[in-house]
Amino acid sequence: MNRYALLLVLPWLASCSSEVTPSNTRGQAQAACGTPATSETVRVMEGLKPHCEGCHAQGARGYFASADAFQALLVSDTRMVKPGSPDDSELVRLLEGRGTGSFKQMPIGQKSYEQLVSEGAATLSVEAVRSWIRGLGEQQRDPRPNRDAPRITRMSASQIQRALYQQLGLGYDDFFVNAKEFGFDMAESRGEEYLPLQPPDAIPSPRQYISGERYHGLGGGSVMNQVSADRTPSPTLALTLTQVSQRWCRYALAKQGNTALFPKGTARTANPAEVKATLKRWSLHFLGERFTDAQVDELYTDVFVPLATPTDTEPAYVGVCSYFIRHPHWIFY
Template sequence: MNRFAFLLVLPLVLLSGCEGTAISPQSRSPQSQPPPTTCGTPATTETQRVMEGLKPHCEGCHAQGTRGYFASVAAFQSLLVSDSRLVKAGSPDDSELVRLLEGRGTGAFKQMPIGQKSYAQLVSEGSATLSVQAVRAWIQGLGAQQRDSRPNPDAPRITRMSADQVQRALYQQLGLGYDDFFVNAKEFGFDMAESRGEDHLPLQSPDAIPAPRQYISGERYHGLGGGSVMNQVSADRTPAPTFALTLTQVSQRWCRRALAKPDNTALFPKGAARTANPADVKATLKRWSLHFLGERFTDAQVDELYADVFVPLATPTDTEPAYVGVCSYFIRHPHWIFY
């Protein structure tokens, strides 16, 4: 496969370490890699029985997120049982879980589940089947618990740019702005952003002021993962296929618009030659690698990009498609999309 093909995410093959520990398939050297992660104490059969007994009254509020204790047995074990602040192995009276079930919690909440009746009262009425005494006995019999050290807090993280960040970055790096896509208009007395033409592929958040008058401008914003309070759409930071498709279309059209904009020095500063001469083209590619990615391509990388992207798109009379292709390539590069 051509290394310059548009790839948002490469699937990683993960090998299993200590029961689910993710180990990079790349070779690891002791000097450059952190020590192996420490797996936590596994859940026992009794722990699973306790979880299943509490689950009907607890999972409504604790099935996901950082307090998703009842999402699975593994979550119950790693998030609750192995947390000495909640479960003190061998000491039920010092366990916040027991205090919450008995209605004498010491934190923000005095009891769990939240309501007029404590869990102990639900047991006495027959609504709950697992007794507090059974929970106490389980904690009394627990041995020392080792918390799972995963995920590694020092592990490198990558984040996909949001729709707002994509729009701002494109405006800045391509030398474009609001006025290149919209004119001010009125709709029932409200300020609106009137598109200068759909062929420009404008995008604007429905929550922006002024909001886009054309529905498709907001839809394109959602295609990049943008959320909206007005439209009740949640933001999406995943590299979804819709994001890839939208960014591909927008990057190509906006690069062309930037190249055609009079006196635009964002891509070709004053004195920079926009020609078909290989030396001039390669100088531009090296400059663009720093401009878009913050990293300067080596001569070998520039030569490969020139041969694989610029040359196939150039024509004897017009270099615009080739420059558009290279410009779009940098915007769709993983180092641009993720940070």
């Protein structure tokens, strides 16, 4: 190792544990700063996971995202788990339906976890959780950020919906009308041909099941439907976003008085110079970066021209619009 790099690394490692040496692996150095999850901890996590991950798979309370998350966010938090003392652990109180915080029980609903166990719906007993806590020693949480954490992430389903509404000049009223069902506010689709999407947990929630399913297709989660959010660049995301982007771009271009894509003073023509000016403007509009002339020429030649017809430029503009929405710089940040 370069001696200057070593001088930088050693104090950082030593700040967590005097036992860490330069010969340790990265994983050992990380573990020295935080208590690692034991096999029994993993067993408890897997037992609770089917009933808890619907609400706790991401974010500050994403306890069930991984064994490391369970260990760092829950087990090492003495407010939730007090080693050696299950009666003083909020986790146990929540499972038994006697929580002292904002919630009386977990999972939320009519039945506590303990009741689910008694009915056979849950397999890991509360006594097993108590026994695990009694056997826990002092837990140490790593105060450092995870060096292996992803530096970029993709847009969530809700972010995609909001971004498309804003950038395409569309909104809730373009896809839904307000309706009632058993006295509850519902979002009634204006028609499946517009490919509407709405979070099942939103108010109003979608009346048509497919509107919520399309939201799930973009990776959206739902507490009501017990669906975990998915932020991976999955094939389902690619398929759903392709369909939605093409249909919504066409919808935006056809919307009367919509200036989101063609501000006042600009025209939707087939003139090459004006088309290229639009493409350059759209690169800034959608991606926040202005394409070079070479990039614009390539986009015009490879996407716009093959889709244009002698009598109609709409397919070409739809193709370019959806190209920007499916661009990696749009999806990831």
